[in-house]
Amino acid sequence: KQEVTQIPAALSVPEGENLVLNCSFTDSAIYNLQWFRQDPGKGLTSLLLIQSSQREQTSGRLNASLDKSSGRSTLYIAASQPGDSATYLCAVSYLQGAQKLVFGQGTRLTINP
Amino acid sequence: DTEVTQTPKHLVMGMTNKKSLKCEQHMGHRAMYWYKQKAKKPPELMFVYSYEKLSINESVPSRFSPECPNSSLLNLHLHALQPEDSALYLCASNLRTSGNYEQYFGPGTRLTVT
Numbered sequence: 061k062q063e064v065t066q067i068p069a070a071l072s073v074p075e076g077e078n079l080v081l082n083c084s085f086t087d088s089a090i091y092n093l094q095w096f097r098q099d100p101g102k103g104l105t106s107l108l109l110i111q112s113s114q115r116e117q118t119s120g121r122l123n124a125s126l127d128k129s130s131g132r133s134t135l136y137i138a139a140s141q142p143g144d145s146a147t148y149l150c151a152v153s154y155l156q157g158a159q160k161l162v163f164g165q166g167t168r169l170t171i172n173p
Numbered sequence: 174d175t176e177v178t179q180t181p182k183h184l185v186m187g188m189t190n191k192k193s194l195k196c197e198q199h200m201g202h203r204a205m206y207w208y209k210q211k212a213k214k215p216p217e218l219m220f221v222y223s224y225e226k227l228s229i230n231e232s233v234p235s236r237f238s239p240e241c242p243n244s245s246l247l248n249l250h251l252h253a254l255q256p257e258d259s260a261l262y263l264c265a266s267n268l269r270t271s272g273n274y275e276q277y278f279g280p281g282t283r284l285t286v287t
């Protein structure tokens with residue numbers, strides 16, 4: 061079964077810290093992995109897309125890595141700010157069933173001033 | 174322009190009402206999606222349209238009726254809903270359903286069924 065798992069479910073850190081969010085997936089046959097941010101009651105904002113042939117992608121203070129062989133991705137946030145508080149979702153597009161994104165349950169991140 | 178728009182932002186409807194949700198994108202995407210999201214849960218896929226044809230229906234009750242009148246527009250018609258259908262309804266699009274493409278989401282419609 062194609063699954064995506066995110067750990068931890070919730071994380072609270074002081075402002076300024078660097079942090080890592082984790083995502084694991086069960087099948088290495090993927091097109092890509094996408095990290096999203098969701099603020100309460102809002103839609104999903106795409107942060108980074110990593111294609112299966114890539115090892116990492118960077119956007120500003122965000123860096124996402126992909127290790128297909130171990131079925132893992134991490135989202136690294138540098139110098140966290142209160143505005144980074146949100147739920148972060150990772151989603152995998154598997155080669156089989158590529159019409160669907162398979163989502164993890166998300167990590168609720170709180171950055172304390 | 175990487176924007177997916179949805180209207181209305183909020184909708185309150187009774188169980189006997191008929192209403193519609195609308196989604197629009199002008200990115201030339203040929204794959205469009207409806208998701209339902211309950212609080213503190215990830216989005217659940219409802220329908221997928223590929224080149225204006227329904228390609229996936231995730232066993233959604235018939236009180237939800239999707240429509241894709243053209244390549245830019247996606248509707249979700251609602252009729253005789255139940256209170257448990259209250260949720261955030263998200264529309265998304267990408268270039269095509271299969272392949273290495275980024276999926277873009279709209280801001281959602283918050284639906285309350287009374």
